Amino acid sequence: MxxxxxxxxxxxxxxxxxxxxxxxxxxxxxxxxxxxxxxxxxxxxxxxxxxxxxxxxxxxxxxxxxxxxxxxxxxxxxxxxxxxxxxxxxxxxxxxxxxxxxxxxxxxxxxxxxxxxxxxxxFMYRHHPQTRLAGDWVQRGKLGDICFVRGMFNFTIQKQHHIRLVPEYGGGSLWDIGIYPLSFAQFIMGGPPTWVSGSQWLGETGVDETFAGLLHYADDRVAMIGSSFRAPFFTSAEIIGTEGRLAFNRPFVILDETRKLIFQPRDGEPREIPVPEKELYLGQIEDMHAAILDDEPNYLSLDETRNHIRTAEALYRSAQSEQVVHLD
Ligand SMILES: NC(=O)c1ccc[n+]([C@@H]2O[C@H](COP(=O)([O-])OP(=O)(O)OC[C@H]3O[C@@H](n4cnc5c(N)ncnc54)[C@H](OP(=O)(O)O)[C@@H]3O)[C@@H](O)[C@H]2O)c1
Structure with a gap:
């Protein structure tokens, strides 16, 4: 084949x-x-x-x-x-x-x-060169020790009947779009948090139309994520380390000509970091081909995926109980 x-x-x-x-x-x-x-x-x-x-x-x-x-x-x-x-x-x-x-x-x-x-x-954005570059910078210590990761994804849902608003369909803003900054934080931090705290604002159908999460990691690192179906379309993310800040205006979707990746060093002026262009959805297809035809491991491992879901479940548990939830 x-x-x-x-x-x-x-x-x-x-x-x-x-x-x-x-x-x-x-x-x-x-x-x-x-x-x-x-x-x-x-x-x-x-x-x-x-x-x-x-x-x-x-x-x-x-x-x-x-x-x-x-x-x-x-x-x-x-x-x-x-x-x-x-x-x-x-x-x-x-x-x-x-x-x-x-x-x-x-x-x-x-x-x-x-x-x-x-x-x-x-999860197409994980395969994009922009995301890979950020991971590489963090690995190489170019941002120093990481203190914060922040990410947000919002868009407005107008329709009354929408799969994203049906609780039994797994509706909710965290499942649908908050999962992007959640996975981004996990990728940058290198794994799941030790404990989380979530807050949600439910809509008429009973799903979270807005969600805010704090993800606490070892070594005093924190991620802050947010998602909403009530606000206008907006995505952003930033990684803040002791040596500088990497800011994305289009971290997850629609990586069009307005996309910019900006590095603000501790000392010096902010500068744009060039990123090779690549069709956003192509990477995940090529990755499947390599896994099936060449016996390569998938770039986005099932272990990482499992941790996305584990962390999202913990955030929902925290929001429902209004308690901090520890991941064991
Ligand atoms: N990665 C991304 O960029 C991205 C973007 C958007 C959505 N998504 C994900 O893709 C999935 C689909 O999202 P979408 O917005 O494309 O969905 P959608 O347009 O509403 O389509 C869902 C499809 O599922 C089928 N279906 C089977 N049972 C259904 C049911 N009980 N109710 C409604 N549809 C049912 C229908 O196809 P048939 O009628 O043909 O059977 C329907 O066309 C979701 O998991 C979403 O999170 C990913």
Whole structure:
């Protein structure tokens, strides 16, 4: 096998970002799409010029026509369909948040091991050169000892009926967008926090429409994260160390021409750090190809992914109990 045949599991909005990335990749081709509704699948396949349409998710997974599947379902269905795909011998790239509990993550990892299938979280920004550069700077001590990581992701939800507002679907701003600064903090700090404190503001449907979290790490390091469905679109992040500050105006999404990475040294003027351009969604596809075809470990490990979910669960527990929660 030298080309990975991809299938899309659902006709989700986010697919429009993955489709060009698969087509841009050297070793992938998009061969199928599946929807719960056959007509919808066929119309989608026609619009996006995808060769085969399936009227159910099962039909695509059992067809033998795909090697890997991209799971872009509402959050509460990620674990179930990832496991079903791997049981049918299909490799899985599953959207963030990967799952809604550590228990679900562990079942997904077990399915990956039992069926010897590659499984990875689709967290595109982690693969981008800008994020990698930040990690490299921290590793090399260019910012000195890290004191703070701060990150925020907001956008306004207008619609009343929206998967992100349904509690049973794993709705909520922390699961949906707060998970970006959470994962960023964890990447920069090199692991999960020792204890967390969370605060949430619930909307009419009962999900957190705004979330604020403090993540405490060993050696007096702290991360502050925030997310909201009530505020205008905004993303930012910064890493503050004893030798300087690295500030991102587009850390997570839409890495367009307005993106800037600024280094403010302890002594001296702020300066822009050049970052190679790369299509935001391509890295995670290439990473899957390397894992499947070259037996390479995934760049975003399942251990790191598991810690995203562990920390998010702890933050929700803290917000609900109004108590600090320790991660053991
Ligand atoms: N990485 C990123 O940049 C990014 C951006 C946005 C979203 N996401 C993630 O991608 C996933 C999908 O988000 P989205 O906004 O693209 O979702 P969406 O447009 O609402 O699509 C979700 C799809 O899931 C299928 N589905 C199955 N059961 C469903 C149910 N009970 N209710 C609604 N839809 C159901 C539907 O496809 P069929 O009708 O065809 O079966 C639907 O089109 C989420 O996990 C989200 O966190 C990631």
């Amino acid at each position: 030298s080309i990975i045949r991809w299938g899309l599991l659902s006709t989700a909005n986010i697919n429009k970002r993955l489709i060009p990335a698969i087509r841009m990749s050297q070793r992938g081709e998009l061969v199928a799409v599946a929807s719960r509704d056959e007509k919808k699948a066929k119309a989608y396949a026609r619009d996006w010029e995808i060769p085969t349409a399936f009227g159910s998710y099962e039909a695509m997974l059992t067809s033998g026509s795909i090697d890997a599947v991209y799971i872009s379902l509402p959050n509460h269905l990620h674990a179930e369909w990832s496991i079903r795909a791997m049981t049918e011998g299909v490799h899985v790239l599953c959207e963030k948040p990967f799952a809604l509990s550590v228990d679900e993550v562990d079942r997904m990892i077990t399915a990956s091991e039992l069926n010897k299938r590659v499984l990875a979280e689709a």
